[in-house]
Amino acid sequence: MIKCRKISHSFGKGGAQLRIINSLDFSVARGETCLLLGPSGSGKTTLLSILGCLLTPDSGEYWLDQQLVRFDAPHRLARLRAEKLGFVFQHSQLLPFLDVLSNVAIVAENLGSTRRDSFQRAEFICDRMGIFDCAKKLPSELSGGQRQRVAIARALIHHPGVILADEPTAALDWERGQDVIGLFVEEAKQGQCALIMVTHDTRLVPYFDRILHIENGNLIEVGKL
Amino acid sequence: MKTGKSLLQTVPGSLSFALSVAMIWRRKGRVALAISGIGILVFLAKAQIGLMVGWTNTNTALIRHSGADLWVMARNTPAWDYGTAIPRQAVFQARSVHGVADAEALFMAWNTWQRPDGRKVNVELVGLDEKFWGGPWKMKSGNLSAIRRQDHVVVDELYLSLLGAHGVGGDFEMYGRRATIGAISEGIRTFTASPHIFTTIANAIEYDRRYGSNQITYVLVKCLPGVSLRTVQSSLRKEIDYAEVLTTREFARRTAAYWMIETGVGFTVVLTAILGLLVAALIASQTVMASTREALPNYATLRAIGFGRKPLVGMVLIQSIFLGVGGIGVGGGFFLWASIATARTPVPLEYTPVTLMGVSFAILIACIVSTAPALRLLFKLDPIAVFHA
Numbered sequence: 001m002i003k004c005r006k007i008s009h010s011f012g013k014g015g016a017q018l019r020i021i022n023s024l025d026f027s028v029a030r031g032e033t034c035l036l037l038g039p040s041g042s043g044k045t046t047l048l049s050i051l052g053c054l055l056t057p058d059s060g061e062y063w064l065d066q067q068l069v070r071f072d073a074p075h076r077l078a079r080l081r082a083e084k085l086g087f088v089f090q091h092s093q094l095l096p097f098l099d100v101l102s103n104v105a106i107v108a109e110n111l112g113s114t115r116r117d118s119f120q121r122a123e124f125i126c127d128r129m130g131i132f133d134c135a136k137k138l139p140s141e142l143s144g145g146q147r148q149r150v151a152i153a154r155a156l157i158h159h160p161g162v163i164l165a166d167e168p169t170a171a172l173d174w175e176r177g178q179d180v181i182g183l184f185v186e187e188a189k190q191g192q193c194a195l196i197m198v199t200h201d202t203r204l205v206p207y208f209d210r211i212l213h214i215e216n217g218n219l220i221e222v223g224k225l
Numbered sequence: 226m227k228t229g230k231s232l233l234q235t236v237p238g239s240l241s242f243a244l245s246v247a248m249i250w251r252r253k254g255r256v257a258l259a260i261s262g263i264g265i266l267v268f269l270a271k272a273q274i275g276l277m278v279g280w281t282n283t284n285t286a287l288i289r290h291s292g293a294d295l296w297v298m299a300r301n302t303p304a305w306d307y308g309t310a311i312p313r314q315a316v317f318q319a320r321s322v323h324g325v326a327d328a329e330a331l332f333m334a335w336n337t338w339q340r341p342d343g344r345k346v347n348v349e350l351v352g353l354d355e356k357f358w359g360g361p362w363k364m365k366s367g368n369l370s371a372i373r374r375q376d377h378v379v380v381d382e383l384y385l386s387l388l389g390a391h392g393v394g395g396d397f398e399m400y401g402r403r404a405t406i407g408a409i410s411e412g413i414r415t416f417t418a419s420p421h422i423f424t425t426i427a428n429a430i431e432y433d434r435r436y437g438s439n440q441i442t443y444v445l446v447k448c449l450p451g452v453s454l455r456t457v458q459s460s461l462r463k464e465i466d467y468a469e470v471l472t473t474r475e476f477a478r479r480t481a482a483y484w485m486i487e488t489g490v491g492f493t494v495v496l497t498a499i500l501g502l503l504v505a506a507l508i509a510s511q512t513v514m515a516s517t518r519e520a521l522p523n524y525a526t527l528r529a530i531g532f533g534r535k536p537l538v539g540m541v542l543i544q545s546i547f548l549g550v551g552g553i554g555v556g557g558g559f560f561l562w563a564s565i566a567t568a569r570t571p572v573p574l575e576y577t578p579v580t581l582m583g584v585s586f587a588i589l590i591a592c593i594v595s596t597a598p599a600l601r602l603l604f605k606l607d608p609i610a611v612f613h614a
Binding site: 045048049052054055074075078079080081082083085087089090093094095096097098099101102105106107109110111115119135136154166 | 231232233234240243244247248250251252522523526527528529530531532533534536607608609611612
């Protein structure tokens with residue numbers, strides 16, 4: 001589903017240039033779940049941004065669903081993100097002016113579904129995520145765990161090929177975090193999505209198929225279950 | 226399980242529009258405040274233009290309602306209110322011109338009205354000829370023919386209290402000569418703050434001894450049906466070569482231009498209206514800018530999850546247009562109320578469809594243009610910010 005070949009990225013210029021990603025080669029197949037570990041500043045979020053078509057790498061090739069990503073066409077990138085990718089952010093990043101259902105439904109409607117269909121799909125996925133009871137609530141009225149479930153529902157509603165998650169449990173206690181991750185991984189597998197999750201929390205390792213460690217811009221595969 | 230409808234489900238139109246409505250609804254307090262501010266400025270701008278329209282209508286009313294096609298006057302007469310004497314013979318000369326159906330004289334001079342309490346008021350004394358051309362077109366009480374009686378005049382109801390009068394019959398003085406109110410007209414305003422006092426030419430000349438009995442101020446000419454106004458105008462110029470001949474429209478335009486442009490009144494009014502528009506645009510800009518800045522993380526999220534720039538630009542523009550339309554609604558409603566409330570006052574707020582639509586359109590354009598800083602903020606937005614929020 002994802003294939004990176006010699007992806008590199010640096011920040012800064014001249015003598016102050018800092019290489020964050022160093023000629024990375026890796027791939028992730030459909031239905032595979034990967035945990036990306038690494039210390040702060042190791043390049044986890046940078047890599048996630050490149051995989052999410054939000055950041056243009058300095059060099060290398062990135063193939064998404066057998067399609068070479070052209071970073072020089074921003075409007076195509078937006079479409080690619082809408083069609084192929086699902087995102088779950090550290091602080092859920094739900095739209096505060098929309099209720100739960102609307103937060104989820106807009107992704108489908110942005111892809112061309114009618115409003116009626118989008119809301120039907122949103123109701124279905126919210127039901128699966130156990131948040132249907134709070135469908136009419138605003139994000140500010142939800143607990144942290146509920147918010148992340150909504151974020152996961154938003155990432156899954158359009159059946160993306162790849163889901164990128166940036167420390168989705170960082171703001172949750174361990175018990176709630178476990179619940180959320182368990183559900184997340186299960187849904188991703190059921191939907192045959194490639195899931196790449198960045199985290200600091202090594203306790204989540206058992207939930208994932210592959211463990212990748214990034215340090216000093218280099219990616220090391222630590223283990224495959 | 227069924228739930229009630231979300232706000233987004235109830236709003237028709239595109240997703241951008243629905244999201245904008247949801248954003249506005251979320252900040253409804255602040256938006257209402259901004260709309261009120263813009264509404265006040267829309268009212269200010271419309272009131273200024275309304276004043277100008279009202280003034281222009283007022284200072285040309287006697288010309289426009291005269292029923293005359295052409296006006297003969299002394300050369301370089303700047304406005305109706307500043308006519309100078311021409312010989313009465315001009316009326317007969319005008320009548321002799323081919324294409325003229327009839328002609329009548331009109332007298333106009335400044336005078337002083339003395340109230341019973343001794344206070345003096347400047348007035349514009351208007352002397353009417355046999356058929357009362359150029360006189361009041363609407364009477365409140367009594368008949369215009371009352372002026373045919375010696376020392377009788379007609380005043381307007383709007384200025385009764387200024388003139389110290391209570392109705393028909395009061396006795397006053399003009400230059401030491403008695404003036405009795407014989408009838409009262411309705412809606413004959415004055416732009417100069419000096420009320421019009423109507424009487425016959427003979428009476429008027431009695432009130433102002435500076436003029437001889439063979440002097441008048443204007444000749445009002447009505448043309449025969451079907452003749453060319455320009456041809457008659459040209460013939461009149463030849464026949465009365467010491468005077469100037471203008472069509473009613475030209476004379477109204479000259480009078481309006483004198484008061485609005487030469488005196489600088491119009492400039493001040495238009496400047497205030499423009500300032501109102503600019504401040505309205507500034508309020509809209511500040512509101513949209515603050516709203517966009519506050520919502521930047523939301524816009525970054527939308528970009529990250531696959532929204533292009535176009536729908537986001539649409540959202541910012543829709544919010545600005547909403548502010549503009551809201552302000553136009555509030556200010557326009559208030560203006561219409563004020564224009565009805567002032568309709569029977571000496572200073573009415575009047576409008577034409579063009580001025581009403583023009584100011585509204587200008588406000589809308591100003592609101593749209595004012596989104597530029599907010600849009601610049603949006604264009605600079607890097608969706609990667611979503612990871613750092």
